[in-house]
Amino acid sequence: MRTILVVGGGYAGFYAAWRLEKELRAGEARIVVVDPRPYMTYQPFLPEVLAGSVEARHAAVSHRRHLRRAGLVAGTVTAIDHAHRTVTVHPAEGPDLVLGYDIIVVTAGAVTRKLAIPGVAESAIGMKHVEEAVAIRDRLLTAFDQAATLEPGPLRRRLLTVTVVGGGFSGVEGFGELLSLAASLVRSYPELSPAELTFHLVEARDRILPEVSDRPGQWVVRSLEKRGAQVHLNTELVSARNGHVVLSTGEQFDSELIVWTVGNAANPMVHSRTDLPIDQHGMLVVRADLRVGTDVEPVPDAWAAGDDAAVPDLVANRPGAATVPNAQNAVRQGKLLADNIAATLRGSEPKPYVHHSLGTVATLGLGRGIFQYRRLVIKGFPAWLMHRGYHVLAVPTWERKIRVLAIWLTGALFGRDIVSLASVQHPREAFITGGEPALPPSDAPADVTRDRGRAVLAGHG
Numbered sequence: 001m002r003t004i005l006v007v008g009g010g011y012a013g014f015y016a017a018w019r020l021e022k023e024l025r026a027g028e029a030r031i032v033v034v035d036p037r038p039y040m041t042y043q044p045f046l047p048e049v050l051a052g053s054v055e056a057r058h059a060a061v062s063h064r065r066h067l068r069r070a071g072l073v074a075g076t077v078t079a080i081d082h083a084h085r086t087v088t089v090h091p092a093e094g095p096d097l098v099l100g101y102d103i104i105v106v107t108a109g110a111v112t113r114k115l116a117i118p119g120v121a122e123s124a125i126g127m128k129h130v131e132e133a134v135a136i137r138d139r140l141l142t143a144f145d146q147a148a149t150l151e152p153g154p155l156r157r158r159l160l161t162v163t164v165v166g167g168g169f170s171g172v173e174g175f176g177e178l179l180s181l182a183a184s185l186v187r188s189y190p191e192l193s194p195a196e197l198t199f200h201l202v203e204a205r206d207r208i209l210p211e212v213s214d215r216p217g218q219w220v221v222r223s224l225e226k227r228g229a230q231v232h233l234n235t236e237l238v239s240a241r242n243g244h245v246v247l248s249t250g251e252q253f254d255s256e257l258i259v260w261t262v263g264n265a266a267n268p269m270v271h272s273r274t275d276l277p278i279d280q281h282g283m284l285v286v287r288a289d290l291r292v293g294t295d296v297e298p299v300p301d302a303w304a305a306g307d308d309a310a311v312p313d314l315v316a317n318r319p320g321a322a323t324v325p326n327a328q329n330a331v332r333q334g335k336l337l338a339d340n341i342a343a344t345l346r347g348s349e350p351k352p353y354v355h356h357s358l359g360t361v362a363t364l365g366l367g368r369g370i371f372q373y374r375r376l377v378i379k380g381f382p383a384w385l386m387h388r389g390y391h392v393l394a395v396p397t398w399e400r401k402i403r404v405l406a407i408w409l410t411g412a413l414f415g416r417d418i419v420s421l422a423s424v425q426h427p428r429e430a431f432i433t434g435g436e437p438a439l440p441p442s443d444a445p446a447d448v449t450r451d452r453g454r455a456v457l458a459g460h461g
């Protein structure tokens, strides 16, 4: 029996494997999915995860539960040797494995783009994975708890300052949701005032949200500013050492939370550890039918889709245009890829990928959103409802839809949960210290410790 090996069970890979499971007849082919994560991340929910409107676990669609017929291998593919039809897999434990296959599907996605800006690697958190969204939320909640015990001053200001770098789709959605979370959170902290919250969105270009046209983009800037945010256009982050942000305009401030969302870079494995053809951006060269290669030089038995593949955009009317790297395309490409593999196994011709965009819808925080389809623009609450409606329908499996709806419903009734569980990072601390308070780090400035003590005493009368 032939083996179809899927590298990466994210959007495109999960849908491809899911569809193959349904389409292939018994004995037609075996499916194997390799991914270091045991779930597909529903990334469009991450902004709501960091706002506490969607449970983190609900943005993770379990492979084991939903891919019932596929073999699942927990590990990272470190190399693809297509000439010999093998991949090398690095599991979390144990020696590397070499797996053979007959057909490969490369859907390993992209990675967060990094720039060599001092301090970013140490201070900033990305926003592509569930753990990042959880950490962002916990850091904000913890900062509120800490700021509430301090008297006004530099440390308290730093704790209440949030910086998001990158005004693309995920940056703006994350920023809007954080702003919304902070605005509601401050109502539970009589020690703090809304005027103390400082939110910076830093974008190198002269506009944000390139997925929408200029005027709706400007409306988003204005609406964020009306909510108290500072949007820095034509501005780059110069340095973020120890949370001290320096902008290209010369402005400087300390920021406890720095979120890094400056876009995608090529997956390094795809870029440099395969013998499959890649383009100048490190993306797999793919034909319109999602087979790897060109019309002149097709690569047999290799398919790719999603953010790691330059799929020709047949509706763009621009020679050489590739489809936009988004979930809308990744899902549909994953499904078509499965259909095309099944067709070719049965001697039929694969079909080309043709998709007309359904438009763009983004959340800007609870009750706020923006939608654009060609010249139709919808703003505010109706757009936010459309965002929620679209994503609850789009998240795979009824089980996920119902869980997410239930959380939204309880959130509407009782508000969001506002406790930080940052302590899960140190699960043994309470047991080891036996309830003794953790001592401040020896390098903490003396005035910080004094400020904190005074404010706590004042609070206790």
Ligand SMILES: Cc1cc2nc3c(=O)[nH]c(=O)nc-3n(C[C@H](O)[C@H](O)[C@H](O)COP(=O)(O)OP(=O)(O)OC[C@H]3O[C@@H](n4cnc5c(N)ncnc54)[C@H](O)[C@@H]3O)c2cc1C
Pocket: 007, 008, 009, 010, 011, 012, 013, 034, 035, 036, 037, 039, 040, 041, 042, 043, 044, 045, 046, 047, 075, 076, 077, 078, 107, 108, 109, 110, 127, 128, 169, 170, 267, 269, 305, 306, 307, 308, 325, 326, 327, 328, 329, 330, 361
């Ligand atoms: C915060 C955020 C919000 C977004 N919101 C939207 C939205 O509202 N609408 C929209 O259309 N798009 C949205 N997107 C974009 C969309 O999520 C991506 O375009 C989509 O996930 C791409 O799918 P993919 O399958 O190519 O990659 P991914 O979904 O990233 O999946 C890649 C998978 O490959 C695995 N992998 C990586 N390397 C290896 C390796 N070497 N070996 C094995 N496995 C590997 C990863 O663990 C992952 O599971 C958003 C993205 C983000 C970050």
